[in-house]
Amino acid sequence: MTNGTPMAVEAAPLYYEPLLLLAGAVIAAPLFKRIGLGTILGYLAAGIAIGPVARLIVDGRELLHVAELGVVFLLFIIGLELKPARLWAMRRSIFGLGLLQVVVTGAALALIGVALAGLSYGAAFVIGFGLALSSTAFAVQTLESQGALNRQHGQTAFSVLLFQDLAIAPLLALIPLLSPGGEGADAISGERFLLALASVAGLIIAGRYLLNPLFRIIANTGAKEVMIAAALLVVLGSATLMQIAGLSMALGAFIAGVLLAESSFRHELEADIEPFRGLLLGLFFMAIGLSLDLGIIVENWMLILIAVPILMLVKALILYAICRVFGSEHNDAVRVAALLPQGGEFGFVLFTAAASAFIFPSATASLLIAIVTVSMALTPLSVRLGEMLMRSEAEDEMDEDFDGAGSDVMMIGFSRFGQIVSQVLLSGGTDVTIIDHSADRVRAAGRFGFRIYFGDGRRKDVLEAAGIRRAKLVAICTNGVATTDRIVNLIRDEFPHVRLYVRSYDRAHTLSLRDRDVEYEIRETAESALTFGCRTLQALGSSEEIAREIVADVRRRDEERLAIQSVEGMYAGNDKMHVRPVTPEPLIKPTREARRLDQEADQEAVESAGN
Structure with a gap:
């Protein structure tokens, strides 16, 4: 206590802003998720409420610089x-579709800026290409929340985003050239x-040989x-x-992540970084809400009301046309x-740099940032509108008809794994309710005589309709x-x-999965790999009996290692693994020794009987 003031009260300002942000996130994110608007809009709304509305935190721009680390971790x-190898396979989408999107969208928006707003060519170039970034x-x-990052449209969207990340460097390098009095810009750009x-x-050399x-x-x-x-350092x-x-x-x-993608430490790194990624990404969206200047929005509300729809419509139309040119289906x-x-977070950097280089006034930069922020906030709405436009694609959809559904076992997912599991269950006389979200797979399975229902197992109403309350067991084979x-x-959560x-x-x-009390789980390749190893040992001369004993030993040690890892972490229980040939061979030597002793005992018995 100092001068009669409790230390806790003096220290309160240090924790004041983090407490407000945590409280806002805890209240707004679940609420918006519950009403179907998504956590992103929840974070944005919390930031707007804490910052521009209540003015409890007034320096949102500074917080945004820290919060951008969420995008870095992502x-x-x-x-x-x-x-x-997979990244190389995406090169056509990255350097073809991505390049075309940035060039065509940037040029179109720049021309609109010159024609409608009377911008100079330098200002129109920066604004057009800055707004072309998403x-x-x-x-x-959004893709992660939908589980669509590895689907076709998710990979296409990610390719475009990756090229946009590459494009920010040359765009920033061009700003000195466009600036009034940009002498020496060529040298700066060359350097x-x-x-x-x-x-x-x-970075590539370090990632390949040092990490x-x-x-x-x-x-x-x-x-x-x-x-x-070490993960944070990298x-x-x-x-x-x-x-x-x-x-x-x-x-x-991103480059560091790709270089570590084939590392045996990949899953451990992902587990270490994930908490920081989630927390900082939520902070990033809140910081956008905090940095929103409501005064500029109120003062220029008519301009923003016109500019945001034009921006989103132009970008959407160009994106759709380019995707179709590159062979995407209508739905994708x-x-x-x-x-x-929408506009992108890198636009904030570009517009701020352009204002500092006197390409346009700071007020224009603030207005552009407001336009980008509003367009970000409208992203969930644009995704919903896109879903409405896809309803006309009847050939890709099926009616959800669960008439007759409901049995002891509900199977979710009917890929190759699920198909084999279903053969075991059906052969054992067990009735199975199978649901799958692929219309093509449902039609194909139906032609073979399977009773399979079209539906998305990620939806509660689908599970209810398919009879989950009657099921004794749910097999998730997705x-x-x-x-x-x-x-x-x-x-x-629900059942x-x-x-x-x-x-x-x-x-x-x-x-x-074990942390979430799943009753039974199996790695999709575990048993097939053990069987493969067993047959390989037999091909090399081991008897079937010995090979099976070795596989049983490997299975036992693997389970023991999993039990240790569930308590002590991913790198515990390493003593349960063999990383080089074991000498003398386990199981083989004891078995041979046991047989030798048995033979000696039999011989002694024969000799005793002869005497």
């Missing part, structure tokens, strides 16, 4: 899911270009907190390197167009971690007493 996690945070978060190339090359040995050394120490610190270090080179921080984190093209019509997790979480048998993707997924 791109790192996405990079972890994209192996270099929000990576909004789009990817930035060389620095950018050197930085990318350095895996670094994580291996840290993992061997068993220090969990050091592993987390993400923030790569992002900072790219920022120094004039590229986007998110691009640096509509999804991409509805997902990416593809993909995100889809499976959404179904598991839904059933655990907590249902027994869940779940197909898991990998070891990390298995551990997360």
Whole structure:
């Protein structure tokens, strides 16, 4: 206590803003999610309420710089899911569709700026191409929530976003050329270009030759907190390197993620970064709401009311046309167009830099930021409108008819895994209610005589209609971690007493399912890999009996390791694994020894009988 004032009261201002932000997130995000508007709009609304409306926090722009780390962490996690070979396979979409989208949209918006607003050519160029960029945070978060990041339209949208991240560097480099009195801009741009190339090359070399040995050394120490610190160091270090080179921080984190995509530490890194990603991404959306200048919106409400729909309509139409040119189906093209019509967070950086270079006034930059922010806030609405436009595609849809559904077992997902499981259950005389969200798969299964229902297992009403309350057990056989997790979480929340048998993707997924009290799970490749190994041993000369004993031993040690990992973390229980040939061979030697002893005992018995 100092001068009669309690220390807790003195310290309160230090925690004042974080407490407000946490309270706003806890109240608004679940509320908006509950009413069907999504957590993103909830975070935005919380930021607007705390900042521009109540003015409890007045410096939202400064918070936005910190919150942008959420986008950085998001791109790192996405990079972890994209192996270099897969990224190379997407090159046509990235450098074809992505390049065309930026050039055509930027030029169209620049021409509109010159024709309707009387902008100078330099200002129109910056504004047009700045508004051509879309929000990576909004789009990817939406795709993740829908479980669509790995679907065709999700990959197309991500390719466009990735090229936009690449485009921010040359756009920033061009600002000195467009600035009044931009002498020396050529030299600056040349230096930035060389620095950018050197930085990318350095990051690739470090990722290829240094990161895996670094994580291996840290993992061997068993220090969990050091592993987390190393993960943060890699993400923030790569992002900072790219920022120094004039590229986007998110691009640096994405490259680091791609370089680690084939690492054995990939799942551990993802688990370490995920909490920071979720928290900072929510903070990012709240910071956008905090930084919104309601005064500018009120003063220019008519201009914004006209500009935002024009921006979103022009971008959506161009995106749809380009997607169709590149071979996308109507539904996929509509999804991409509805997902990416907003302005992007990198536009904030571009417009601020342009105002600093006197290409247009600061008031114009503030107005553009307000337009981008409003367009971001309208993204969920544009996605809903896109869904309405897809209803005319009757050939891709089916009626949800659950007449006759309801049995002891409900199976969700009828891919190859589910089809084999169904054969076992049906052969055992068990009636199975099968639901799948693919209309083509439902039609194909129906032609073989299966009783299968069209429906999305991620929806409560579909589960109710399919008879989940009558089911003794639910078998979740879906593809993909995100889809499976959404179904598991839904059933655990709404039908907590249902027994869940779940197909898991990998070891990390298995551990997360066990944390949610799933009664039984199995990695989709585990038993087939064990059978494959067993047959391989037999081909090399082992007897069937010995091969089966070895496989049983591997299965037992694997289960023991999982039990240890569920308590102590991913890198615990390493002593349960064999990473090099075991000498003498386990099980084989004891078995041979036992047979030798048995033979000696038999011989002794024969000799005793002869005597």
